[in-house]
Amino acid sequence: MNDQTSVSHDATLTLHAGAGPREVGLPASSPPVMATSFFTHPDAVGFSANDLNEAAPHFYTRWSNPTLALLETRLAALEGGEAALSFTSGMAAISALFLDRLSSGDHLVLSNVCYAGVAELAHDILPKHGIAVTAVDASNLEAVAAAMRSNTKLVHVETPANPILRLSDIAAIAKITHAG
Incomplete structure (x- = not known):
């Protein structure tokens, strides 16, 4: 086309x-x-x-x-997808994602620069449910790779990261997550 x-x-x-x-x-x-x-x-x-x-x-x-x-x-x-979901806010979407995909004993790698509500959910609420969280500079691929664990179930990156507009290479991070 x-x-x-x-x-x-x-x-x-x-x-x-x-x-x-x-x-x-x-x-x-x-x-x-x-x-x-x-x-x-x-x-x-x-x-x-x-x-x-x-x-x-x-x-x-x-x-x-x-x-x-x-x-x-x-x-x-x-x-070109099978389906889509809409939410009333980005925070509602992220909360649904985290709560659906993560369980007690799982690990989340989280960009250390992200929306404040996401950081609060990850650092204050998820650990109460047995979910470990590691914050990492997602623009540093070596740091992302070092944060990965055998129980890492999700990597959350916001790019460009607000408010400093830090960029992360999503394709490279995806390769790291799939290699682990």
Whole structure:
């Protein structure tokens, strides 16, 4: 694909991915943005996340939301991915990642320059759950390699690191993590 074709393809995905097929002769329109907390009758789903399954309709916005589902579908299409997840904040995304991927006995290698909330989660909360954390200058590949342990399950790097804009070589760090 040339650059112009790629831009056109991405623009089409951005506008139409997840919208379903159009009927010939009907006007093109985008799905509505749903500005509400509830999407169906209260009896359609029990009021507990434990009642949800794959076939459950969108019910409560914190569990599922048609507007966010469409955003996730379009992001996945743009990135060529199987699926995508959206979160209300970066901190929510990072917390979900850490809490899903790390368990007691695991080790996290963390850039020593990162968002304050991430540092607080890593240094103050994760150790209470038996997760070891090593902070490292992620721009120094030797330091990253030296921080790796047999129980390292995750390496978290922010680049450029705010506020000093330190850069880390993500591809080189990935090679280090996969070699261990």
